[in-house]
Amino acid sequence: MNIFEQINILLSGEKPFVCYAKPNETIGNLLIQNNSELNEFSGQSGFVFMPFDAGLKVVLPFEGNSFQTEEFVVSQKESSKAFKPSEIGEKLAFEALVSKGIVEINKGIFQKVVVSRKIVLNENLVILDTFQNLIATYQTAFRYLFFHPKVGLWMGATPEQLVKINTNQFETVALAGTQLYSENVVWETKEFEEQQFVIDYIVAKVQDKATNLKVSNVKTVKAGNLAHLKSIITGELTTGLNAIDLVKTLHPTPAICGMPKENTIAFILKNENYNRTYYSGFLGEWNNDKQSDLFVNLRCLEVEENKINIYVGCGITKDSNPEKEFIETENKSMTMRNILVVNA
Numbered sequence: 001m002n003i004f005e006q007i008n009i010l011l012s013g014e015k016p017f018v019c020y021a022k023p024n025e026t027i028g029n030l031l032i033q034n035n036s037e038l039n040e041f042s043g044q045s046g047f048v049f050m051p052f053d054a055g056l057k058v059v060l061p062f063e064g065n066s067f068q069t070e071e072f073v074v075s076q077k078e079s080s081k082a083f084k085p086s087e088i089g090e091k092l093a094f095e096a097l098v099s100k101g102i103v104e105i106n107k108g109i110f111q112k113v114v115v116s117r118k119i120v121l122n123e124n125l126v127i128l129d130t131f132q133n134l135i136a137t138y139q140t141a142f143r144y145l146f147f148h149p150k151v152g153l154w155m156g157a158t159p160e161q162l163v164k165i166n167t168n169q170f171e172t173v174a175l176a177g178t179q180l181y182s183e184n185v186v187w188e189t190k191e192f193e194e195q196q197f198v199i200d201y202i203v204a205k206v207q208d209k210a211t212n213l214k215v216s217n218v219k220t221v222k223a224g225n226l227a228h229l230k231s232i233i234t235g236e237l238t239t240g241l242n243a244i245d246l247v248k249t250l251h252p253t254p255a256i257c258g259m260p261k262e263n264t265i266a267f268i269l270k271n272e273n274y275n276r277t278y279y280s281g282f283l284g285e286w287n288n289d290k291q292s293d294l295f296v297n298l299r300c301l302e303v304e305e306n307k308i309n310i311y312v313g314c315g316i317t318k319d320s321n322p323e324k325e326f327i328e329t330e331n332k333s334m335t336m337r338n339i340l341v342v343n344a
Contacts, residue, residue: 002073011127031067038150047060047146048282049281080344090117090119094322098325099322100271102320109263112193114313116312118311123308125341126343130340141157154297154303157335160173162294170210173233174233175229177195177228177315188319193317195229203215209241209245211235215233243292279300283295299336
């Protein structure tokens, strides 16, 4: 029985599991929980699934559960159809939210804020066909399918590493700026500023506690049909900064909320008018101070009965244009829309 056949049985039996593949890998990892209990994370090793802000901090423990790996043999399916663009009401509401963010920036409340929206498609998703498309299409991303009967079903292909930890060595990324990918990407001042905000924030938060801190040059990277600016930040943990402290320091990063963090989170919770839940939270392998591999939950969708929720956001600075930011979220939504298979 291959990994996809097992997933089909697990979904039918409502058994908690996660199936995932790391960036640029074709090995599928399947962790199956042997009961339906909801395990709240308190430092134990396992696959963690964490919310953006408040909410259940979930872990599927490695210990006592089934874990297996298998080379993915993927059967790609034709995606169902070209989904209609968002309605004019959604467009105007999001542009108003962006404008409100720009007003707060000009008042000096914060320097950057990341606002988001939920796109709801009234469709019945063919889960396994869509997941196979996702695996095959976004090979440079962290791809996953997570299910717990008390949490729901989520799927995504995130380009953003939160942090990778190997004993006392850590690596994180500053990822910002978005546009449709082309061979000759040209970035504007706004995008370089956005990127520098993220770098400065991460460095400021860890430089007094970590050692051998290094920041790579900014480069353009491709994620699906999009281009982003990326820098890699590396360092060493110390007695004053253990692995769990580092994660608490980094999450949420300016790439998903803005800066300063407290002010932007307050703005998001007051003005987005929906609950992000696990969108822009983080997920991945947690092994305490040994080897951990965590990713920010971006480019993702949530499956409900006869409904697909796609989550997208964008970074706002003083130079942002509300209509352009709306278009950016439409472009980001295509990461998920392009691979969907739905029942007719």
